[in-house]
Amino acid sequence: MTDSKPRETGQCRCGQVQFEASSEPLMTMACHCMGCQQMTASAFSLSTLYSSSGFKVTLGEPVIGGLRGATRHYFCAHCMSWLFTRPEGMDDFVNVRSTIMDDVQSFSPFIETYTDEKLPWATTPAVYSFNKFPQPEDFPALLAEFAKQPD
Secondary structure, eight states, rough: OOOOOOEEEOSSSSSSSEEEEEEOOEEEEEEEHHHHHHHHHOEEEEEEEEEGEEEEEESSOEEEETTOSSEEEOOTTOOOEEEEEEEETOOTOOOOGGGTTGGGGGGSEEEEEEEGGSSSOHHHHHEEEEESSSGGGGGGHEEEEEEEESO
């Protein structure tokens, strides 16, 4: 029997930490918050949300970095690439940095968050924009609409 689940793979810049996602992406995002700007040294961070059960590190041991609070940001200990985030209160999800995926071209942001902190010249093709983060009650509809997007 063959495994019909999609497999997205990615790695840090030096390749010492590698991972795979065996489930469909739940949503893609661009975050314009100052924290993401500072951690990426860019105008925003790009990420793809997966279920925790469909995500695993296949090589190496990521370390916690960033602010080290309830939301945990994971990095490669060697090259310090920001790999993924386990958001506070969302244990069922992992937010992977889209730009470290092997097929980075297919991860256009569906939503953008913290637009009240965005740099005035930064634009994305996101379908939805939020001044902060979407409310928890907004997520079921957003996830359902994202799932209907063509591949």
